[in-house]
C-alpha cells in the first residue's frame with residue numbers, strides 16, 4: 395500500500411471516530427448526570443471495528459499507527475470524555491494482554507476481544523496510584539506454581555463491564571503482570587461518586603484470594619514497547635480542551651451584550667481567546683510529535699509523553715475555566731457545558747502520572763538529576 399493510500403485509510407478511521415463522537419456528544423451530559431457507563435457508545439465503537447483497529451493486520455486489526463490512535467482518542471473525547479477514557483483503558487489492557495502473553499493466551503485474549511469481551515486495567519493501588527508500575531501488594535505462592543492475591547485496586551475505569559483485568563502485584567519484591575479472568579473472588583465496590591468523568595465508573599476492586607496463574611503472567615516488557623495509555627492520555631485532555639474551546643467560540647459569537655454587540659467584541663475575551671488558542675495549538679503540536687516519535691520507535695517517547703501530558707492537562711482546565719467566565723452566571727449551571735468540561739478536565743492531571751510527577755521527571759531529566767524517587 396502506498397503512503398498516500400495508508401494515510402487515506404487512517405484518516406477514514408479518524409473521520410469515523412469524529413462521526414461517532416458527534417453522536418456521543420448528544421448524550422454526554424446525561425451520562426455525566428446519571429454517572430452511567432456509556433455502554434451503547436462502547437458497543438458502537440466495537441461494532442464499527444474500532445476496538446481491534448490498533449492491532450496488526452495479521453491479527454485482523456487495521457494496523458493503525460499510533461498517530462491515528464491518538465487522534466481517535468481525541469475525537470471520541472471531544473464528544474464524550476468518559477467514553478474515550480474507558481475505551482482507552484480497555485483497548486490498552488487488551489492490546490497489552492494480546493501482545494505480551496504467551497502465544498496460547500494471546501490467541502485466547504484475541505478471540506475474546508474480537509468477540510466483544512471487555513478488558514480493564516486494574517493497576518493503581520490504594521496506597522499510591524501514581525506508582526502503579528511498582529505495586530506493593532505482595533502475591534502469595536500457592537505451592538502449585540500459581541499465586542494468590544488478597545488486596546485491592548482503585549479507579550478501574552469500566553470495571554463493572556470487564557470480563558478480564560490486567561493487574562499487577564509484587565512477587566518477591568518485583569513487579570509482576572497478569573491477565574485475570576473475572577470470577578467470584580473479584581469484588582467491585584461502588585466508590586464512584588466523582589467530580590468529573592462520571593461515566594467512567596472507575597471503581598475499587600477487591601481481590602479475595604484471586605488466583606494469579608503462572609500461565610497468565612506476562613513476559614518482561616521490552617523497554618522499546620510503546621504504551622497506549624501514555625500516548626492516549628494527552629489526547630484525552632486535548633479532546634476535552636477542544637470541546638470547551640468550540641463551545642467558548644460559539645458562546646462568544648452567539649451571546650449579545652446590552653449594546654447589541656456579541657461577546658466576541660469584548661477586548662478581554664479577545665485577549666484570553668488568543669492565549670488559550672495558541673496554547674491549545676502548541677499542546678496539540680507536542681502531542682502530535684509524541685505520536686510521531688512513538689511510530690518511529692524513538693527512546694524519548696517516555697519523556698515526551700510526560701511533557702505533552704503537562705501541557706494537555708493544563709490547557710483543558712484553562713479553556714474550560716475561560717468558558718465558565720465567558721458564559722457568565724449561566725455557565726455556573728448545566729445550561730452551558732463549561733461546568734462539565736471543567737470537572738472532566740480535572741481528571742487528566744490526577745491520572746498517572748500526575749501533572750506534578752510528570753514535572754518532576756521532566757525536570758530531573760533536564761537537570762540531569764539521577765537519584766531514585
Ligand SMILES: Cc1cc2nc3c(=O)[nH]c(=O)nc-3n(C[C@H](O)[C@H](O)[C@H](O)COP(=O)(O)OP(=O)(O)OC[C@H]3O[C@@H](n4cnc5c(N)ncnc54)[C@H](O)[C@@H]3O)c2cc1C
Nearest residue numbers: 483515517518522523524549550551591744745746748750
Ligand atoms: C478518571 C480516572 C480514571 C482512571 N482509570 C484508571 C484505570 O482504568 N486503571 C487504573 O489502574 N487506574 C486508573 N486511574 C488511576 C490513575 O491512573 C492514578 O493512578 C490515580 O489517579 C492516582 O491517584 P492516587 O490517589 O493513588 O494518587 P497518589 O499517587 O497517592 O498521589 C497523591 C498526590 O501525591 C503526588 N505524588 C504521588 N507520588 C509522588 C512522588 N513520588 N513525588 C511527588 N509527588 C507525588 C501526586 O502528584 C498527587 O498530587 C484512573 C483515575 C481517574 C481519575
